[in-house]
Amino acid sequence: MRSGDGADESELETELRRSLYRFDCPDAHTLGEYELDVLDTADRTRIAAHVLECDECHAELTTLRDYLAAPTTLSEPVLERVRRIVASLFVPNPALAYGGLRGGSGTSSRIYQAADITISIAPGQTPGSVIGLVVANEPVDGHEVRLLPRQGAPVRTSVDELGNFVVEGLASGLYALEIELADGVLVIEELQVG
Amino acid sequence: MTIGQLSVAELARRCREETLRFLGGLERNDAFCFEIFRRAVVGRDDAAWEAIVNQYRGIVLAYVSQHSAAAVLREPDEYWLNRAFQRFWSAVGPDRFASFPDLPALLKYLKLCVHSVLLDEVRARRASLSLDEMPEAMPSRLNAESAVLGRLSGEQLWATIKRELQDEAERKVAFLSFARDLKPAEIAARHSALFSSVADVYRIKRNILERLRRNPDVRAFLGT
Numbered sequence: 001m002r003s004g005d006g007a008d009e010s011e012l013e014t015e016l017r018r019s020l021y022r023f024d025c026p027d028a029h030t031l032g033e034y035e036l037d038v039l040d041t042a043d044r045t046r047i048a049a050h051v052l053e054c055d056e057c058h059a060e061l062t063t064l065r066d067y068l069a070a071p072t073t074l075s076e077p078v079l080e081r082v083r084r085i086v087a088s089l090f091v092p093n094p095a096l097a098y099g100g101l102r103g104g105s106g107t108s109s110r111i112y113q114a115a116d117i118t119i120s121i122a123p124g125q126t127p128g129s130v131i132g133l134v135v136a137n138e139p140v141d142g143h144e145v146r147l148l149p150r151q152g153a154p155v156r157t158s159v160d161e162l163g164n165f166v167v168e169g170l171a172s173g174l175y176a177l178e179i180e181l182a183d184g185v186l187v188i189e190e191l192q193v194g
Numbered sequence: 195m196t197i198g199q200l201s202v203a204e205l206a207r208r209c210r211e212e213t214l215r216f217l218g219g220l221e222r223n224d225a226f227c228f229e230i231f232r233r234a235v236v237g238r239d240d241a242a243w244e245a246i247v248n249q250y251r252g253i254v255l256a257y258v259s260q261h262s263a264a265a266v267l268r269e270p271d272e273y274w275l276n277r278a279f280q281r282f283w284s285a286v287g288p289d290r291f292a293s294f295p296d297l298p299a300l301l302k303y304l305k306l307c308v309h310s311v312l313l314d315e316v317r318a319r320r321a322s323l324s325l326d327e328m329p330e331a332m333p334s335r336l337n338a339e340s341a342v343l344g345r346l347s348g349e350q351l352w353a354t355i356k357r358e359l360q361d362e363a364e365r366k367v368a369f370l371s372f373a374r375d376l377k378p379a380e381i382a383a384r385h386s387a388l389f390s391s392v393a394d395v396y397r398i399k400r401n402i403l404e405r406l407r408r409n410p411d412v413r414a415f416l417g418t
Contacts (some may be wrong), residue, residue, distance in 0.1 A: 012407050013372075016351075020372040021321035023348025027312035029285065034305040038293050060313065063262070067309055068302060072256050074217070123249045163304070180207055185204065185214070 025057050026050065035064055071189070112188050119179070121191065129168040130193060134159055138182055146178045146190070154178075197229050205230050206245040213249065217287050224297035236288045247279055248303065254278055257305050263312040267319075273309060281307040320375065347415075348373075354411050359402065365387055367398045 026034070026047050033039050034047045051057045089112055109122035115134040124131045130147070132142050141161040146154040148193060159165045159179070172194025179186045200208070205314035208226035216222040227249070253414055257272045258264050262360045286294075305337050352373070359365045366385060369377040376384075378395040389395050 012403055012416070016372040018321050018376055019351050019416065020348050021316060021375055027310070028317065029281065029306070029310035030312050036303065036306060038303075039289070062308075064309055064377070068262060068305060070260060072253065072260060072305075074252060074256050115288060135356075184339075185218055 007110075022056060025054060031057060031060055032064055035061060035068070036075075037064065066152070101126075114186055117181075117186060119177075119186070119188065121177070121188070122194075124166060124168065126168065128170040128172070128194060129166065130170065130191070132165045132167075132177075134163045134179060135180075138181070140181070143180045147193075148176045148178065150174055197225055200226075200229070202230065202233065202239065202241045203246055205233075205242075206249065209245070209249055224408050228297045228300070230298070231294075232291065235291045238288070243283070250301075251275065253301070254304060254308060256314075257308040261308060261312050263316050267312065267315055269315075274308065277311040278304065278308040281311050350413070351415050354409075354415060355406060358405050358409055358412070363403055364398055368402050369393055371399055 014132055027033075031041070031047065031051075034044060034051075035045070039047070047069055051061060058176055064187075089110060109120050112119045112121065117134065119135075120133040123129070129193070132145070140159045140163060143159050145157050145159060145165045145167065147167050148154045149171070150173065155170060157167050158164050170193045176190045177188040177191050197205070205226050206387075209230055212222040212224065212226055228262040229244050230249070234246050235299075238355050254275050254417075255271050258278070260270050264271070264274065277307060283306065294303065355368060356365065359368055368383045368390060371378075378399060379392050382389045382395045384393045394403065
């Protein structure tokens with residue numbers, strides 16, 4: 001054999017493998033649809049026959065079965081996107097003056113912060129009412145606000161175009177406050193009413 | 195108001211609420227999430243599809259990180275996320291939606307889409323290189339169209355090659371070498387009744403390659 005032939009045949013073998021590797025096997029997605037039993041009868045029968053003869057497809061199906069059966073655990077960073085964004089109480093610098101919330105019944109407003117969102121909460125003018133102001137970089141008008149008592153159904157309202165909300169008719173007690181955001185729920189975990 | 199009358203935004207909000215309940219170990223109502231899928235798939239509603247991608251992005255990323263192939267292939271998770279959603283969108287049309295009875299079935303199929311986009315890449319890289327070299331391979335960025343074309347051309351090429359092969363031993367060596375990427379030692383071990391030794395397989399393979407190298411149809415087909 002001439003010296004050039006070896007290199008030529010190696011290149012030919014590479015090209016043959018590139019073109020022929022598992023050419024007769026169903027693609028991974030079709031194999032998966034076979035496993036999930038969403039194929040029609042003819043395809044299912046054809047693939048079943050192939051899998052009996054093909055070690056590679058048999059191995060791939062085993063891998064797929066184990067993968068589909070394995071429980072999926074969401075990592076903390078992923079869960080954060082789905083879960084609650086807990087706001088913490090902001091303690092202002094005593095040197096600064098805070099005039100309270102317009103419409104509030106005094107200087108008992110409290111300010112909560114979470115990321116770039118600030119929520120001011122104060123008792124309303126009537127007993128059992130709460131008023132709030134949401135300041136955020138994203139639009140929040142129309143977003144739902146819920147006050148959840150320790151027992152009983154939540155009381156719902158929504159943020160208006162100025163970022164305000166009012167909830168009335170609340171019994172005295174401890175509530176959680178939730179505000180719907182674009183990609184989560186902002187939560188004030190404990191809010192005393194009355 | 196029935197579920198069918200709710201806006202996509204409201205459905206997305208309720209879907210997120212129910213998903214939070216599920217993550218908290220509570221019972222959940224799948225109807226809202228299922229309805230978003232129905233509107234996206236059957237109604238081809240863009241807003242509903244966007245809601246699905248936003249809602250299940252985290253779960254699909256978890257599916258990716260769970261798959262053994264993801265670490266080997268070394269592409270950004272976002273790449274597989276986008277490929278998986280594209281695969282789901284193209285595979286599940288309005289006529290197929292009825293075959294998914296509930297939300298868990300849809301999410302299982304979404305997980306299959308993650309698996310299949312990863313395995314497509316594994317197969318494509320394996321076809322380009324030997325198994326030992328595969329982890330260092332450049333991405334093939336295989337798409338569905340090229341996969342179909344690849345399969346058709348493989349069948350045609352194999353039909354052409356078979357005409358050059360003289361007996362069962364040659365057909366076995368050619369098929370297992372090129373279509374299954376087996377080494378001569380593996381072929382000899384699997385078919386010891388057909389091949390007396392590894393040297394036998396090497397000899398047959400050399401003869402096949404020599405013959406195919408001179409075959410104008412094979413060379414034209416491969417563009418070599």
